[in-house]
Amino acid sequence: AKSDGRNTYHFFSQEMRRISEKQLLISNHLRYALAKNEISLFFQPKIDITLNQITGAEALLRWHNPELGDVPPSEFIPLAENIGIISELGAWVLQQACNEAMKWQGLTKQRLQVSVNVSPQQFRIGSLLKEVKKALTVSGLPSDQLELEITESLLLQDSEQNLSQLRDFADQGIRLSLDDFGTGYSSLSYVRRFPLHILKIDRSFIHGLENDLNHKVLVDAIIAMARSLNLELVAEGVENKQQLEFLRQRGVRTIQGYIISPPLNPEDFRKFLKNEHQS
Numbered sequence: 419a420k421s422d423g424r425n426t427y428h429f430f431s432q433e434m435r436r437i438s439e440k441q442l443l444i445s446n447h448l449r450y451a452l453a454k455n456e457i458s459l460f461f462q463p464k465i466d467i468t469l470n471q472i473t474g475a476e477a478l479l480r481w482h483n484p485e486l487g488d489v490p491p492s493e494f495i496p497l498a499e500n501i502g503i504i505s506e507l508g509a510w511v512l513q514q515a516c517n518e519a520m521k522w523q524g525l526t527k528q529r530l531q532v533s534v535n536v537s538p539q540q541f542r543i544g545s546l547l548k549e550v551k552k553a554l555t556v557s558g559l560p561s562d563q564l565e566l567e568i569t570e571s572l573l574l575q576d577s578e579q580n581l582s583q584l585r586d587f588a589d590q591g592i593r594l595s596l597d598d599f600g601t602g603y604s605s606l607s608y609v610r611r612f613p614l615h616i617l618k619i620d621r622s623f624i625h626g627l628e629n630d631l632n633h634k635v636l637v638d639a640i641i642a643m644a645r646s647l648n649l650e651l652v653a654e655g656v657e658n659k660q661q662l663e664f665l666r667q668r669g670v671r672t673i674q675g676y677i678i679s680p681p682l683n684p685e686d687f688r689k690f691l692k693n694e695h696q697s
C-alpha cells in the first residue's frame with residue numbers, strides 16, 4: 419500500500435509538472451501572439467426571436483499558433499492574466515471590436531451592438547475606462563453601441579471600487595451585461611446594487627434544458643430575477659429548437675447560439691448581415 423501511495427504521488431507530481439510545462443510553453447508563445455498577428459476576433463450574432471432580427475454580436479478571441487494549433491480562449495485567457503498581458507490584449511480586443519462594428523453600419527437597418535468580454539483583472543488595473551474611451555474615439559462608434567460583458571466574480575471582489583468603475587461606464591452610455599450568471603454566488607440583493615442593463619443566461623443552464631427539469635426550474639428562476647430587476651435577458655448557447663421554443667414561451671427575446679450561427683470571422687459576419695438584409 420505504501421509503494422502504491424508513492425507511485426500515486428509520483429504520477430501526480432509528473433502530471434502537475436507536465437501541466438505547468440505546457441502552460442509555460444503556451445505562455446511563451448502567447449507573449450508574442452499579438453505582435454505575430456496570430457490573434458483574431460470572431461463575432462457571434464445575437465438575434466431578437468420576436469422580430470427575427472439581428473441585434474448585435476459578441477466579440478470572441480481566437481488564437482492560432484503554428485506550433486500549438488488553435489488554443490481556446492478558456493485556456494489562454496487565464497494565462498494572459500497570469501503573465502500580465504491581459505490589459506494589452508483587452509485593449510486590442512476593444513479597438514478591433516469597435517472598428518468592426520463601424521463597418522456594419524449600412525449593411526443592415528438595425529443599430530447593432532457589439533459586446534466585448536472584459537476580465538476582472540482589466541478592472542483591477544484601472545485603465546479600462548481610458549482604453550474604452552480611446553477605442554470609441556478612434557473608431558467613431560457611439561458609446562451606446564458598445565456593451566461590456568462582465569462576470570459575477572467582479573461583483574464579489576472589492577465591490578466599492580468596482581461599483582464606482584461600473585457607474586463610470588454606465589454614465590458614458592455604455593451597456594453592461596452580466597455574463598455567466600448563476601455559475602457563481604451572486605444573490606438578488608447583490609446584483610441589485612450594480613448598474614447593469616443585461617443578464618446573460620449561461621450556456622450551462624441552456625445545455626440539455628429540454629431533458630432536465632432542474633435546468634428548466636433554474637432558468638425560470640433566472641428569468642424571474644431579471645424581470646424583477648428590470649434587466650434585459652440574453653440566452654447563450656442555444657443549440658436546438660426545443661431550447662429556443664422554451665425560451666420564446668417565457669418571453670426571452672434575445673438568443674445567441676449554434677442554432678443561429680457559430681462565431682464567424684469578420685468577413686463571414688458581414689456576409690451574414692447582408693444575407694439577413696435580403697431575406
Ligand code: C2E
Pocket residue numbers: 462477478479490491492495511534535536537567597598621654655656657674675676677680681
Ligand atoms: P463566454 O463569454 O461565456 O462566451 C460564450 C462561449 O460559448 C464562446 O466560447 C462561444 O463560442 C460559445 N458558444 C456560443 N454558442 C454556443 C453554442 O450554441 N453551444 C456551445 N456549446 N457553445 C457556444 P469561446 O469562444 O470558446 O470563449 C470561451 C470563453 O473565453 C468566453 O466565454 C469568455 O469567458 C472568454 N473570452 C473569449 N473572448 C474573450 C475576450 O476577448 N476577453 C476576455 N476577457 N474573455 C474572452
Ligand code: CA
Pocket residue numbers: 476535567597
Ligand atoms: Ca461573454
Ligand code: CA
Pocket residue numbers: 597598618619620621654
Ligand atoms: Ca457565458
Ligand code: CA
Pocket residue numbers: 597598
Ligand atoms: Ca465565461
